[in-house]
Amino acid sequence: MAADNTRTAIITAAERLYAERGFADVTMRDIVAAADVNLAAVNYHFGSKDELIAELFVTRSLATNRERLRELKAAEEAGDGRADINAIFAALVGPTLRGCLGPEKQRSDAARFMIRASIESVAPIRKIKNREVDHLKRFAAAMRRSLPDQDPADIFWALHFALAMAHQTIRDSERLTRMSDGLCDLNDVQAITDRVVAVAVMALTGKPAKAPLKEPAKAKARA
Amino acid sequence: MAADNTRTAIITAAERLYAERGFADVTMRDIVAAADVNLAAVNYHFGSKDELIAELFVTRSLATNRERLRELKAAEEAGDGRADINAIFAALVGPTLRGCLGPEKQRSDAARFMIRASIESVAPIRKIKNREVDHLKRFAAAMRRSLPDQDPADIFWALHFALAMAHQTIRDSERLTRMSDGLCDLNDVQAITDRVVAVAVMALTGKPAKAPLKEPAKAKARA
DNA sequence: GATAGTTTCATACACGCGTTTGAAAAGCAA
DNA sequence: TTGCTTTTCAAACGCGTGTATGAAACTATC
Missing domain, CATH: 1.10.10.60 (Homeodomain-like)
Known part of the structure; x- marks a missing residue:
């Protein structure tokens, strides 16, 4: 070679x-x-430089999506077509979290590169990113199969929030550490993944107060 | 003038x-x-150009923090020193969400500038950003007063997640719209704020399954 | 209205960037 | 070897950037 x-x-x-x-x-x-x-x-x-960046991004994007979908497929097969909702979220955020936050040694440049790409939004990447939407739609579809009675909009919001939490944790891990004076442990990737997944699932299904589904109570957020 | x-x-x-x-x-x-x-x-x-950016950031940073703290203070006074947890989160994410996502007319360059600053991380701003941590600690302290029995680490995580959800919603609103085929309404800022607040509160207090507090169940996220 | 200080302006400078060039080197088939 | 293609290399090019300069225009005080 x-x-x-x-x-x-x-x-x-x-x-x-x-x-x-x-x-x-x-x-x-x-x-x-x-x-x-x-x-x-x-x-x-x-x-050109842009074409180099684009090639890097396309290659890594495909690889990441492949890994996510592999986990998703395994989860769906384990549930006879209806994956456990926890497993779906874990398939979505797990690979990236592990690649970016794990112990120094097993951190991958690939995962961290993808996070950069999602943060900095440089021109050559912006044009390609559209496919990501199709990829996420497959997760939304799996979630719908998993929870057929759920409001579709809630599904998209939960998916959106799950990615938000995972990304921000990767990007701003330093701030979280400093803010909490080291209280939040960022070395235990599995625990972080579990936490993100748990909150995402709660965002989707757990309604501790019986707030109306389609219209989050207006009065609640006001003092 | x-x-x-x-x-x-x-x-x-x-x-x-x-x-x-x-x-x-x-x-x-x-x-x-x-x-x-x-x-x-x-x-x-x-x-210099950097000093211009720094001045813009410092000015707007102070203004944003002032508005957040004003809402926080109001919430604490309404609760005799222990604000409703919903109101605390609303004070944290409300001002920025309103300034960035509201109807075209009342969107502020100030809020959108701050989001840019939080995303792009340009050199002159990076150095100043440390104070933000102190600002967030005041919110964490208020949350602790509001929920004295809560695990401190959970408080920081919830605060972190609240900001993550708000920021990502602002930054990637277009993707959410496209992914959901317009199903997620991004014009109703109040509803978005309520949703973010509700999830953040759930992340902090609502344990629909009785997962252990300090150690999110490992088995749960696996299929 | 002359003078000193402040602000504006057109212009130029130095530098770093991505890209190009044309020749030298390496690889390879006959 | 010979001849042709592919790859490497040092050097330079053009361009856009932030910044500096020095004169001109303005402002205010006496």
């Missing part, structure tokens, strides 16, 4: 640098220096 | 442009063109 060595060297270096420092702060000169190749190599092999 | 007209013109234009297009895509030449002043005016009045 020494066929295109510089190509893979660029991909590896770029993904790592982007994952670590974000798109804005990484120049092509940084990348080629890290990959130990010539400056012109990026343009030769990928055409 | 025609004293320093160009100064305020720059501030207004910069805030609007940054709110609309983000920091990365707005150059000084864009700003001075929108403000209809000379290019050198920014450096003359603010010193």
Whole structure:
């Protein structure tokens, strides 16, 4: 596989640098220096910087979705077509959380790269992102099969909130640590996943007060 | 107040442009063109581009915090020092949600600027952001007074999740709309606020299943 | 109305960026 | 080897950026 060595060297270096420092702060000169190749190599092999980013994103996006769907499928098969709602949420947020927050050693540049991509919204990625919606719709459909009586809008909101909690936890883990003076343990990824999943499920199904389903009580939020 | 007209013109234009297009895509030449002043005016009045951004952020940060704390204080006074937990969360996420998602007319550049600042994490802002932690700690303290028996870690997690849900809803409202085929109504800000607050409160207090408090059940998330 | 201080302006500077170029090097088939 | 293609390399190009300069215009005080 020494066929295109510089190509893979660029991909590896770029993904790592982007994952670590974000798109804005990484120049092509940084990348080629890290990959130990010539400056012109990026343009030769990928055409342009944007095309390199796009290729990175497409590749990783497919891989992430594949992993999510694999977990989802397993959950659905375990439930004869109706997966446990907990398992669905876990399939949605688990892979990313593990890749970004796990112990240093098993953290993947891939997962962290994807988080960067979802945060910084750089031009070449923005155009591709549309497919993500289709991917999420498959999770929404699974949730509908799991809980057929649930209000569809609530399903989308819960899915949205689940991703929100997972993403923010990854992105702002430092703030949470500082805010809680270290009380919130960010090393136990399984516990974090469980917590996010539990809240998402509660957001969807658990109505501790019997608030109306379609119209969250207006009076409640006011003092 | 025609004293320093160009100064305020720059501030207004910069805030609007940054709110609309983000920091990365707005150059000084864009700003001075929108403000209809000379290019050198920014450096003359603010010193540098970074100092302009920093001043914008500090000003707006103080204003936002002031509004949040005003609502918090009102809630605490209404409850004789122990605010309703719903009101606390509403004070935390309400101002920003209203400023960013409300009807076009009452959307504020200020709120959207702050969201940009929280998303893009540009250098001059990153250094100042530490104070935000202190601000959030005041909310955590209020929540502790409101629910003295609650596990402190759970309080921080719920606060973290509340902000996550609010922020993501603002940032990715388009994806939610597309994913739900318009089923999720993003125009009713009050309903959104109520929903975020309700989920945050549930995350904190509502344990529909009697999951152990300190250690979310491991088995639960697996199929 | 002359003077000193403040603000505006057109212009230029230095720098870093992504990209291009053209020649040298390496790979490979005959 | 020879001839052709693919890949690497050093160097430079064009462009847009934030910033600096020095003169002109304005403002206010005497």
